[in-house]
Amino acid sequence: MKNVRIGALGLAVVLAAALAAAQAPAAGRGGRAGGAPAPAATTVTAPTSPVTGNAVTGKKLYYDYACYSCHGFNGETGARAFVPKWPANLATESSFIAFLRGRANLAPSQPSTGMPNYAADTLNDKQAKDIYAYIRTFKSNAPPADKIPTLNQILAGAQRPYKP
Numbered sequence: 001m002k003n004v005r006i007g008a009l010g011l012a013v014v015l016a017a018a019l020a021a022a023q024a025p026a027a028g029r030g031g032r033a034g035g036a037p038a039p040a041a042t043t044v045t046a047p048t049s050p051v052t053g054n055a056v057t058g059k060k061l062y063y064d065y066a067c068y069s070c071h072g073f074n075g076e077t078g079a080r081a082f083v084p085k086w087p088a089n090l091a092t093e094s095s096f097i098a099f100l101r102g103r104a105n106l107a108p109s110q111p112s113t114g115m116p117n118y119a120a121d122t123l124n125d126k127q128a129k130d131i132y133a134y135i136r137t138f139k140s141n142a143p144p145a146d147k148i149p150t151l152n153q154i155l156a157g158a159q160r161p162y163k164p
Contacts (some may be wrong), residue, residue, distance in 0.1 A: 047086070049092040051133045053126070058134030061127050070115070075138035080115070084140040096132045097125060 062068060072078035082090060089099035100118040118128070144153060 026132050046086055047091050047136060051093060051136050053093070053127075053129030053131070053133030055130070055133040055137050057127075058130035058132065061123075062134050063129050064098055065123065065131070067131065074141065075135060076140055076142060083138045083141075090132075090135065093129055093132050096135075 012093040068078070070083060071076050075081060075083035089095050100123065101120065121130075
């Protein structure tokens with residue numbers, strides 16, 4: 001295999017593509033058969049509805065049910081991130097539970113990367129409310145792209161003429 005060198009323009013293109021992918025809405029990231037993007041979900045601002053579950057118990061359940069494997073440890077990483085663009089199914093506790101239950105009777109004809117089904121006998125309402133309470137503690141920690149020093153250094157370096 002040959003060593004490949006890319007110039008400043010090539011590096012800038014690669015970085016721009018990576019930055020664009022990192023800032024793309026979570027709903028559009030992979031997960032669909034044939035590489036088709038997931039349909040855009042309706043998003044809401046950070047939910048403010050009342051929460052009745054226990055966030056401490058919810059944290060344990062979030063890990064026990066491996067929610068972090070798709071949604072990340074804080075809801076803003078992973079293939080199915082939802083912070084800071086909260087989907088409508090997380091707007092209220094009842095919409096979250098309805099989302100979980102609405103999927104419970106759906107058995108896909110082929111395996112998919114979609115969210116698992118959670119019937120009430122698998123994840124009861126109290127547990128779902130606890131997970132929801134924990135999810136509601138998530139806050140966005142990502143800085144704006146222009147405030148990332150290393151990225152700015154790379155982009156500035158990409159603007160300089162390439163000298164082999």
